[in-house]
Amino acid sequence: MKYLIKISLFIFAAGLVSCSEDYLETRPSNQLSSEDINNAGQSNPEVLDGYLVGLYNTMYTVGSGGTNLRHDDFGQKSWDIYYDMLGSDMVLAGNTYGWYSYIANYTATVDYTTNSSYMPWRYYYRIIRGANTLIGGYDLNALPQDAESRSKLGQGLAIRGYSYLNLMHLYVNDNGDLSSPAVPLMLEANLDALPLSTTGEVYNQIIADLEVAVDLLENGPRSNKRDINKDVARGILGYAYAAVGRNDKAAAVTKAVIDEGNFPLLTAEELAYDMATASGGGFNDVNTPAWMWGQDVTLEMGLDLVSWWGQVDQYTYSYAWAGDPKTIDNDLYAQISSDDVRKKQFVGLGQKKPTGKFYAPDRVSGGQRSVVTDYIYMRIEEMYLLYAETAAKSGAAGGEAGARQALKDLMEIRVEDASYVDALSGQALLDEIRLQTRIELWGEGKSYWSMKRNQETRTRGANHLFFAGESFQYNDPRLTLDIPQSEIQNNPHLD
Template sequence: MKTIQYFIAALSIGFVMTSCANDLNTVPDGDISGEQLNNDQSSPEKILGGIYLDLRSNGAGGTTLHSDFGIMAIKAGSDLMSNDVIQMKNQHLGMFYNYDATNASNSASEFVWTTFYARIFIINKLLGDLNKSGNTSNKAIKGQLLALRAYSYFYLIRFYANDYKGHQSEPGVPLVLTSNNQSQGLPRASISDVYKQIASDIEESIILLDSYARPTRAQIDQRTAKAIAAEVYLETGDYVKAGKYAEESKQGIALMTENDYTTTGFSNINNPEVLWGFHNTTSTMSIGNSYASFFSMFDNTNKGYAGAAGIYKLIDKRLYEAIPQTDYRKKVFNGAQSTAYTFNGETRNYPAYVSWKFKDPSFFEGDYIYIRASSLYYIQAEALARQGREAEARQVLYEITSKRNTAYTLSTQTGNGLINEIILQKRIELWGEGYDWFDMKRLNVPLERIYPGTNHTFGRFNLSPDKFKFQIPNKEINNNPQITQND
C-alpha cells in the first residue's frame, strides 16, 4: 500500500508537535525501537499521545484541506450524508452532503481512508515493538492501541464496504495487522473477517484496560472500549453483547442537564456524559489552521465558515417537526421562520431550521466530543427490543427521553413501532454527532430529500442505500495491484 505508506511518512513528521501537557502529559515523538522501549518507558506513551493528537488535527488525512481535521471531520461528514443534516452552501464539507465524497477521485475519499490507515500503521508498529520488548507493564497502552485499531477499522469498513447483514462474504478493506505486511499491497479482506478482527481487538482491549484509571478523557479507558464494542455488536447483530456493553459503559454516568444541552455542553469535555473526547487549547488549535475545525464548520454562532461565511448547518424540516414542543432539544434549532439569535454577546439573523446546538464561546478552541453516554441508551434499547425484551427496552428509552421531555410517557409501542421510536429519539438526541448515516445504512433506510416542502439545498436528491458506499481512493488503486474497486 504505497499510498498509505506515503502518508504515514508525512504524518510521522507531525509527531514532533507538542501536545498540551495538561491533556496527555506527553510530547508526541518520532518512531521507537525495542531498545528505546526498554530504556525509556515513557516512549510508548509519547507515541500514543501523538496518535490521539493527530486524530483531532488539521491534515490528519494527509491533505491541506480545511475539511480534513480528523475524527470530528469524518463524523460531521457522515451526518451530512444523512436525511437529517443540511448544509446551506456547497463549500468545504459540502462534498459529503452532495455525495461527491464517495467518488474515488474526491479528496474526501482519500482523507477518510488515510486518517485511519495512517494511524493503523503507527499502531501496528508500536504493538510490534511492545511485544518485542517483552515488557508487560504497558498493558494499558496496548489496550488503548487495540481499541484505536478497532475503532479505525470500524469506520473504514462502514465507509468502504456494504453493511454487515447479508454481505459478510463481500469485499471489505485490506486488513493490515503487522508492520511486516505494511510494505506491500494487500487484497481486501471479507467484511466478516474485518469484523472478526475488530471484535478481537476490542475484546482484548477491554481485558487489558481493566482497572486502568486514565488521567484524562482524551484517552480510552475500559468504559470507552465497552462503548465502542456496544456499537460494533449492534452493527453485526449480536444484540446480547451490544446491550450488555452499552449498559456497563453507561452505568453510573449522569445525563446532561437542560442547561448543558442548550448552552455550551457540546464544546466542553467536562460535560458529564463525555466518555471520550479531546480538550482543545490554543496550543492544539495552532496545529494546522484553526478554521479547519469542527466548530468553524458546525457552530453557526461563531466567526468561522458556518457563522461568518454563512455555510450554515440546518436540521431537516421533518425531523424538527417530529420534536415535541415540550422537548428541550427543540430549543437548539430555529423553527420555520428566520429569526435573530444572541450568543456570546453577539446577535445575528438566522434562516429557518438553523442549528444552535454546537456553540463554542472561544475562537474554535471548544473541546471535541467523540462518544457521549446518551448514545448507549439507544444501543441498549434497540438491542433489548430486538431480543424481544420490549418492556426493558421501553424502560431504557424512557430513562433518557423523560429527561429531555418532561411530558414524555412510557412508550406503548411494540415490534417495528418500538424500533422506529427508538431510532427517532436517537436521531433527535445525536443530531450532528455522526450516527444517523451509519444507522440508515445498517437499517436499509433510503436517502429521501425530495418531499413536499423540503428544506434541503444543493444536495436535493434521493438515493437507495446501496449507494451508501465510498470508492477506494484512486491513489490506493493505482499503487496496490491486489486491491479491487467498488462499483
C-alpha cells in the same frame, strides 16, 4: 507534560508525518519500527506515552488526511460531518464556499479520484499504521501484566478497532454481507500492499481487538478523557457488534457501561441553550460529566477556521457564520415534539441552525477566532440508545422491558411526559428508538451508523440544496465512498 508533548511530536514527525502523500504505497526511510519503540520504551517509559499521545493528536490534526490546504481535513470530526451529511440529517444550507457540497450532493461518493475518497482512507490507515507499530512492541500471546503496559496495549488495540470500524462504514456498502470484499486488513507495521479482506474477516478482527482491549483496560490508569478507557472500548465494541447483527452482545456490553454508572445523563440545562435564562447547552466542554470520550482543545493546538467548529458553529469565525450554515433536516426537526427541550437546540425562522446545541461560550456571531471549544467523540446517551435498540431487537439483557426503561430514562429529561414509552413494543418501539437516536445525536456523526445497521431509507426534507424530497436506501452506492485512486493504482492486488 511539555516534555511528553515534544516526544509525541518527534515520534510522529519521524514515524507518521514523514510518510509520503501516498501513505500506504511508500515506506519512508526513517520510519520507526515496533522494536525501536519498544526498546526505547523500556529505557524511558515516556517514549511509549508520547507515541500514544501522538495517535490521539492525529484525531484533531489539520492535514492528517494527507492534504495541506483543504479546509475539510482536520481529523476525526471532518468525517463526522461526512456521516451526518451522507445520512441526510445535516443540511448544507448554503454553498458559497463549497466545502462539503461534494458530500451533500453525492458527487464525491461516485468518483474515486477525489480527495474526499482519499483523505479519510489516508487518515484511518495512518492511525492504523501507528497503532500497529505500538501493538507490535508487545507479545499478544503473552499479554503484559503491569497496569501501565496493559493500558497502552489496550488503547492501541481499541484505536485500531475504532479506525477499521470507521473504514467499514465509510467504504463498505452493506456491512451485513459478510462475504463481500471490504478493505485491506493491515495488522503489522509494514507497508506491504494487501488484498481486500472480506467484511466478515475485518469485523472479526475489529471485535477481537476490542474484546482484548476491554480486558486490558480493566482498572487501567486514565490521564484525561482523550484516552480510551474500558467504558469507551465497550462503547466502540457495542457499535461493532450491532453493525453485524450481534445484538445480544451489543446489548450486554452497553448495559454494562450504563450499570457501572460512571457517566450520568445530560441534564435538561446541559442539553440546550435557554434564551430566557441565557444559559445551558454548548456541547463545548470535555469536562461535562456525560462525555465519555473527547478532546480538550487548547490554544496550543492552533485550531481556527480549519476545524469542526469552523464548519458548524455560528459563534466561531466559521463557514457556518459566513454563509454556508449546517442545519437540521426540516422533516426531522418537525418530529421533535414541542415540549422537547431539544427543540431549543435549533433556532431560526427558516433554516434551523444548531445555535442552541453547539456554540462558543461568548455567543458572538463569528467571534471565536482561536478555537478552544472541545471535541466530543462519545457520550453516555449513545449507550442508552444503542442498548435500547439492541435489547429490543434481540430480547437479551432485559429485552423490550429494558429497552423501554432506557428510552424512558432518556426522555424523562427531555419531555414533560415520557409515559408514552410504556405502551411501545415491537416495531413501534424500534422506530421510536431510531428517531430519538437521530434527534439526540444530530451533528455528532452517529446517525449514519444507525441508518446503515438498521437498513433505513431516508427522505430528504425540502430544505436540502440537493435531492430535496428524494429517498435513499441505506445501501445506495452514493452513500459510501470508493476506494481511492491512489490505492488502486499502487496496490497490485486491486487491479
